[in-house]
Amino acid sequence: MAIQFRPRAAVLAAALASLAAVPLLAAAQGYPSKPIRLISTYVAGSTADAVVRHVSQKMNESMAQPVIVEVQTGASGVVGGQTVARAAPDGYTLLVTIPTTIVSTPFLLKNRPYEPKDFTPITAAIDAVTCIMVNAALPVNSVQELIAHAKANPGKVPYGSNGIGGVYHLEWEAVKLKHGLDMTHVPYKGGTEALMAAVNGQIPVAFAPLSAALPHVKAGKLKVLAVLMNQRYPGNPQIPSMAEQVPGYERTPTGVYYYGPAGMQRPIVMRVYQEIAKAVAQPDVVERMRAIAFFSTVNTPEEFAAQTKREIEVAARAIKIAGIPVEQ
Numbered sequence: 001m002a003i004q005f006r007p008r009a010a011v012l013a014a015a016l017a018s019l020a021a022v023p024l025l026a027a028a029q030g031y032p033s034k035p036i037r038l039i040s041t042y043v044a045g046s047t048a049d050a051v052v053r054h055v056s057q058k059m060n061e062s063m064a065q066p067v068i069v070e071v072q073t074g075a076s077g078v079v080g081g082q083t084v085a086r087a088a089p090d091g092y093t094l095l096v097t098i099p100t101t102i103v104s105t106p107f108l109l110k111n112r113p114y115e116p117k118d119f120t121p122i123t124a125a126i127d128a129v130t131c132i133m134v135n136a137a138l139p140v141n142s143v144q145e146l147i148a149h150a151k152a153n154p155g156k157v158p159y160g161s162n163g164i165g166g167v168y169h170l171e172w173e174a175v176k177l178k179h180g181l182d183m184t185h186v187p188y189k190g191g192t193e194a195l196m197a198a199v200n201g202q203i204p205v206a207f208a209p210l211s212a213a214l215p216h217v218k219a220g221k222l223k224v225l226a227v228l229m230n231q232r233y234p235g236n237p238q239i240p241s242m243a244e245q246v247p248g249y250e251r252t253p254t255g256v257y258y259y260g261p262a263g264m265q266r267p268i269v270m271r272v273y274q275e276i277a278k279a280v281a282q283p284d285v286v287e288r289m290r291a292i293a294f295f296s297t298v299n300t301p302e303e304f305a306a307q308t309k310r311e312i313e314v315a316a317r318a319i320k321i322a323g324i325p326v327e328q
Helices: 008-029 047-063 075-085 143-152 167-179 191-199 210-218 266-280 283-291 301-322
Strands: 036-040 067-071 093-097 119-128 130-135 159-161 185-187 205-209 222-227 256-261 294-296
Touching: 036 047, 036 075, 047 067, 047 119, 047 205, 047 256, 047 266, 047 283, 075 093, 075 119, 075 256, 119 266, 119 301, 130 143, 130 167, 130 191, 130 210, 143 167, 143 222, 159 167, 159 191, 167 185, 167 205, 167 301, 191 205, 191 210, 205 210, 210 222, 256 266, 266 283, 266 301, 283 294
Parallel strands: 036 067, 036 093, 159 185, 159 205
Antiparallel strands: 093 256, 119 256, 119 294, 130 205, 130 222
16 A cells, blocks of 8 residues: 655645644633623613623623623724724624624725624624604604605604614615605614604604613603514514505614624634523523513524625615715
């Protein structure tokens, strides 16, 4: 039997690769050995912020290292995205954000601050029931009536969103285009600011998680016209879905998503994913989410990578349909 000899260069390259992998594997096995910085694009004090902090506390307890939530909401989440895209891929700087921070907002900027390839998908952990709402003084009680009112008052019915290229911006620009509406977009740093602007009468129309809007509905300050879903939410079945009122409605991706910088080692990615999944499955976390109309959508890093790719396509289609221009 002939003996196959490998060229010296090939043997040397293999040996060097093996040696280089040793410290990387050791780092993964010892992870985490120091606090983890979790960059959040959710406004401090918002409903989503509270959920993120609850999950992070559970991760603290399980990983025996602090998971420190650091809010960076600037430029519709772009500031937080840049921080993580530029971080070392060692698992100590992570991102929790809405989908549009990755799949749409960068594509609306002339000089893109980052690309989806600059991130490592970890998991699409949580989703929320969101809604369209109006100030109680606005004389409408359904999405159809809002459309009719906006048509009768061109340029006089502005709406607020969670930022340029954000989920609510994409949602309503598509509706505007389809129905020929003239409604000025007022971007805010987050959905909570837009919600309070509607409560205070600064703008007549806004969007937010359903749980954040309902207390103001009860107080007589707001009216919820629809949940942004293809079907009614079982927890509040009296509220119509957007799909019931807007034929051809396509829900824009939303949720609480976790990413890391590009190039993270798989063992570290899997450790973070497993810790998030474990935290979200804790009974008290499940109960708290249920009480505010949030729910688990945890998937694997591989599933999430495929999902991100699909959502980039959905967002690109929404941007094209809505005719949202690239910012100069």
